[in-house]
Amino acid sequence: MRDTQIQVDGLYKIFGKDPISVMPLIEQGKTKDEILAETGHTVGLLDINLQIQKGETFVIMGLSGSGKSTLIRHFNRLIDPSVGQILVEGTDVMQLGKKELQEFRRHKMSMVFQRFGLMPHWSVVDNVAYGLKVQGIDKTERRAKAQEWLNTVGLGGYEEQYPSQLSGGQQQRVGLARALCTDAEILLMDEAFSALDPLIRSEMQDQLIELQEKLHKTIIFITHDLDEALRLGDRIAILKDGMLVQVGPPVEILLSPADDYVEAFVKDVNRARALTVDNVMKPPAYRVTAETIGGALKQMKNSTGDYGYYFNKDGYQGILLKETLESVPPTSLDDQLNAENWQVLPGISPDALLEEVIPDTLATEYPLPVIDDKGGLKGELSRDCLADVLGGKSRSV
Amino acid sequence: MFDAKFPSMDRADLLAIRKGLDSGYREFSRAYGDMIETFFDPLLSFLIWFEQLLLDAPWWLVLTILVGIVYGATRSWKLSVGVFLSFLWVGYFGMWENTMRTMSIITVCTVISIALGIPIGILMARSDRVQMVVTPLLDVMQTMPAFVYLIPVVMLLGIGKIPGVIAVVIYAIPPVIRLTNLGIRLVDKEVLEAGDAYGASSVQRLVGIQLPLSMPTIMAGINQTIMMALSMVVIASMIGVKGLGQPVLKSITNQYFTMGLLNGLAIVALAIVFDRASQAYAKRAQRHMGGLENA
Ligand SMILES: Nc1ncnc2c1ncn2[C@@H]1O[C@H](COP(=O)(O)OP(=O)(O)OP(=O)(O)O)[C@@H](O)[C@H]1O
Numbered sequence: 001m002r003d004t005q006i007q008v009d010g011l012y013k014i015f016g017k018d019p020i021s022v023m024p025l026i027e028q029g030k031t032k033d034e035i036l037a038e039t040g041h042t043v044g045l046l047d048i049n050l051q052i053q054k055g056e057t058f059v060i061m062g063l064s065g066s067g068k069s070t071l072i073r074h075f076n077r078l079i080d081p082s083v084g085q086i087l088v089e090g091t092d093v094m095q096l097g098k099k100e101l102q103e104f105r106r107h108k109m110s111m112v113f114q115r116f117g118l119m120p121h122w123s124v125v126d127n128v129a130y131g132l133k134v135q136g137i138d139k140t141e142r143r144a145k146a147q148e149w150l151n152t153v154g155l156g157g158y159e160e161q162y163p164s165q166l167s168g169g170q171q172q173r174v175g176l177a178r179a180l181c182t183d184a185e186i187l188l189m190d191e192a193f194s195a196l197d198p199l200i201r202s203e204m205q206d207q208l209i210e211l212q213e214k215l216h217k218t219i220i221f222i223t224h225d226l227d228e229a230l231r232l233g234d235r236i237a238i239l240k241d242g243m244l245v246q247v248g249p250p251v252e253i254l255l256s257p258a259d260d261y262v263e264a265f266v267k268d269v270n271r272a273r274a275l276t277v278d279n280v281m282k283p284p285a286y287r288v289t290a291e292t293i294g295g296a297l298k299q300m301k302n303s304t305g306d307y308g309y310y311f312n313k314d315g316y317q318g319i320l321l322k323e324t325l326e327s328v329p330p331t332s333l334d335d336q337l338n339a340e341n342w343q344v345l346p347g348i349s350p351d352a353l354l355e356e357v358i359p360d361t362l363a364t365e366y367p368l369p370v371i372d373d374k375g376g377l378k379g380e381l382s383r384d385c386l387a388d389v390l391g392g393k394s395r396s397v
Numbered sequence: 398m399f400d401a402k403f404p405s406m407d408r409a410d411l412l413a414i415r416k417g418l419d420s421g422y423r424e425f426s427r428a429y430g431d432m433i434e435t436f437f438d439p440l441l442s443f444l445i446w447f448e449q450l451l452l453d454a455p456w457w458l459v460l461t462i463l464v465g466i467v468y469g470a471t472r473s474w475k476l477s478v479g480v481f482l483s484f485l486w487v488g489y490f491g492m493w494e495n496t497m498r499t500m501s502i503i504t505v506c507t508v509i510s511i512a513l514g515i516p517i518g519i520l521m522a523r524s525d526r527v528q529m530v531v532t533p534l535l536d537v538m539q540t541m542p543a544f545v546y547l548i549p550v551v552m553l554l555g556i557g558k559i560p561g562v563i564a565v566v567i568y569a570i571p572p573v574i575r576l577t578n579l580g581i582r583l584v585d586k587e588v589l590e591a592g593d594a595y596g597a598s599s600v601q602r603l604v605g606i607q608l609p610l611s612m613p614t615i616m617a618g619i620n621q622t623i624m625m626a627l628s629m630v631v632i633a634s635m636i637g638v639k640g641l642g643q644p645v646l647k648s649i650t651n652q653y654f655t656m657g658l659l660n661g662l663a664i665v666a667l668a669i670v671f672d673r674a675s676q677a678y679a680k681r682a683q684r685h686m687g688g689l690e691n692a
């Protein structure tokens with residue numbers, strides 16, 4: 001179990017003149033629209049409880065207006081909660097004084113913005129160094145560090161340019177470099193890639209994944225794109241009208257959506273590209289290791305299916321069919337199993353995307369064995385199973 | 398029932414009010430006039446010194462420095478040559494000294510307006526309450542005929558440079574205040590949020606983000622302020638401010654058309670020079686902020 005880095009307890013945010021006065025209405029269970037009509041207050045967040053672990057990429061999803069930006073801005077207190085508590089590494093951020101809050105923002109968290117939020121009057125390198133400048137680090141030192149991060153994000157050579165001279169994707173790389181430059185452990189990214197076109201966007205996702213493998217930051221990433229969420233997130237939280245409707249790993253969201261809202265979200269996702277074999281495979285029918293035909297038949301007696309996957313000392317060899325084995329004359333039962341007895345059938349890796357295994361799975365009527373890189377049999381994937389998952393049927397995990 | 402006459406205040410009462418206020422103010426100025434004058438003494442000495450400096454310096458030196466400043470700020474040869482020619486023209490028609498006097502007072506008034514106006518604008522931008530109080534005051538300052546507030550100023554300080562400067566500043570300061578306020582309020586919210594998110598203090602926010610990003614708007618305000626100060630030159634001359642305004646005033650009373658026109662044109666030339674130079678400077682200073690407007 002990893003350490004909890006951010007913990008949110010009973011968080012409510014109500015926008016308006018007198019937020020607390022609206023709390024009784026919320027307790028009565030009135031909806032966001034009713035409360036807005038009756039009191040003119042907007043309910044931003046409703047009873048949010050969350051824990052974000054150190055080093056994970058936590059994605060927050062939801063439709064426009066569901067409160068994603070409001071939630072993420074509570075973590076560094078750009079917005080104050082109406083009710084509730086936010087603990088960052090055990091520190092209650094509401095208890096921080098003005099100076100402490102500044103220090104907290106300077107060192108603990110950094111943020112990447114949807115529209116980049118770069119300073120148009122400063123060069124790229126000065127933008128990247130901004131966090132260090134605020135900390136009071138001297139010019140040569142901060143520029144040197146900023147230069148390193150610029151190189152890391154692939155913008156070496158652009159240091160003296162101004163943000164307006166860069167493309168959107170390049171500007172967001174500057175935004176990312178600025179966020180990384182302060183070495184803060186927590187990275188807040190509010191729709192950081194939403195303003196970019198699809199190609200650049202997936203490049204940026206790759207870059208983020210690659211950086212995260214090295215840096216192990218705690219990343220809180222907002223998006224309204226499920227493909228992006230599935231790709232980046234260790235866990236995904238789904239917000240609806242200020243309420244948290246589901247939190248869980250991507251597969252769970254995909255395969256067992258908590259309600260219709262989540263289901264509508266996951267409906268259009270390209271599952272073949274989002275799920276791996278591991279996510280959908282069934283337990284294997286049977287693993288056969290006997291050396292003789294008779295031995296194999298004996299082993300397969302206990303199995304329900306009419307086939308088994310044959311392994312010898314060289315590992316997985318192919319599929320053994322009961323039918324074929326039973327058709328050999330009884331005199332040959334003590335013969336060694338040989339290549340004529342089994343059919344060659346490709347094994348697939350548990351980490352392969354469904355997309356990659358579709359052709360092989362469809363090519364045979366028997367389920368394919370799932371074999372991990374140590375040669376162990378992990379499960380099997382049948383074409384019916386594949387069709388069910390890709391056809392959009394949910395499954396309880 | 399329906400009287401033709403408006404039910405106005407009794408004449409006697411009105412008179413009493415007038416007398417009361419007038420004598421009250423007169424007493425106030427008698428009691429504190431000297432003190433206030435002493436308060437402004439350093440400014441007066443500076444005004445005199447600066448005017449004398451411009452007058453005593455050889456004309457070619459002043460001209461060289463002026464053109465040098467314009468070129469340094471704008472990097473525009475065209476503009477610099479234009480400035481050079483206008484001042485030659487002004488001097489050739491015998492208006493050099495008055496132009497120097499006007500330029501000295503306008504420069505001082507502009508500097509005072511900026512020095513007071515930008516901080517006031519900043520305060521206004523930071524607090525809606527301050528904005529609520531200051532905005533109507535600015536409206537009054539801009540619409541009240543200058544002659545009306547000249548009266549108490551002259552009663553208090555007599556005729557001369559200081560009351561002139563005060564009158565000009567009152568008239569010219571509103572744009573720089575208004576546009577500083579506006580500019581700061583219009584700064585891109587996301588850029589400010591970025592500042593906050595990285596832990597900028599309020600001073601770092603102001604100096605690093607708000608002021609630089611509102612500079613185009615503030616520069617527009619300063620430009621307006623300069624123009625308005627220049628347009629006060631004639632009125633200021635009525636309370637003893639020497640310069641291009643005085644001959645204009647003289648020509649009105651004596652119906653010297655040509656003299657009025659020439660001095661008027663000199664004021665226009667000064668205005669154009671100030672305007673173009675400050676605008677070109679502003680543009681050059683903001684050349685990297687192109688992305689800001691379309692962001
Ligand atoms: N400063 C504010 N004053 C009043 N209401 C606000 C304020 N900020 C946000 N809201 C309201 O809170 C709700 C959530 O807004 P929020 O910006 O968090 O949505 P979001 O999920 O980030 O949406 P988007 O995807 O469009 O960015 C909305 O109904 C919005 O109107």
Ligand SMILES: [Mg+2]
Binds near residue numbers: 068069191
């Ligand atoms: Mg948002």
